[in-house]
Amino acid sequence: MTDNELTQLSTRVGERLLARHASVTTAESCTGGWIAKVLTDIAGSSAWFQRGFVTYSNDAKQQMIGVMEASLTQFGAVSEQVVQEMAQGALREAGAQYAISVSGIAGPDGGSDEKPVGTVWFGFASASGEVLTLVQRFRGDREAVRRQATAWALQTLHDHFLKN
Numbered sequence: 393m394t395d396n397e398l399t400q401l402s403t404r405v406g407e408r409l410l411a412r413h414a415s416v417t418t419a420e421s422c423t424g425g426w427i428a429k430v431l432t433d434i435a436g437s438s439a440w441f442q443r444g445f446v447t448y449s450n451d452a453k454q455q456m457i458g459v460m461e462a463s464l465t466q467f468g469a470v471s472e473q474v475v476q477e478m479a480q481g482a483l484r485e486a487g488a489q490y491a492i493s494v495s496g497i498a499g500p501d502g503g504s505d506e507k508p509v510g511t512v513w514f515g516f517a518s519a520s521g522e523v524l525t526l527v528q529r530f531r532g533d534r535e536a537v538r539r540q541a542t543a544w545a546l547q548t549l550h551d552h553f554l555k556n
Contacts, residue, residue: 393539401533402433403547406436406439408554410440416490421453421492421496422537427545429518430542445457445485453478456485457477457481459481470497470511475514476517492515496509496541497543499533499540513527
């Protein structure tokens with residue numbers, strides 16, 4: 393997805409949030425704040441985006457958004473359990489109506505047979521209590537994996553939570 397396409401997608405997300413009088417927050421690990429960046433590239437985004445959390449380390453995940461140490465130890469940072477806790481923690485800490493979380497292995501190192509490079513877990517939470525966790529495997533170099541993860545997260549938020 394090109395920068396222009398990311399801008400168009402972010403604009404659509406912002407329009408949907410604005411129409412709902414809602415806001416979104418992010419809890420990002422492997423994307424390093426890229427989702428928050430493309431959202432805040434949109435003029436007027438402060439009406440629907442107030443804060444995001446870049447929780448790259450396990451300590452940051454625990455301290456900033458309340459991920460449990462036991463979850464990190466048992467399942468690892470790149471796991472369904474952790475992205476669920478990240479999304480719910482970000483939602484709680486930001487007071488937003490929607491949250492996106494992402495944790496993955498962008499590469500070029502760090503992969504394993506169970507979690508190869510390109511594995512990215514996503515968490516979504518809403519103030520109404522809905523939680524969605526999904527995993528994707530992306531191909532390409534570090535930037536390609538991160539760009540695809542950013543686009544996929546925004547598209548999923550738009551299509552699953554904001555479309556209707």
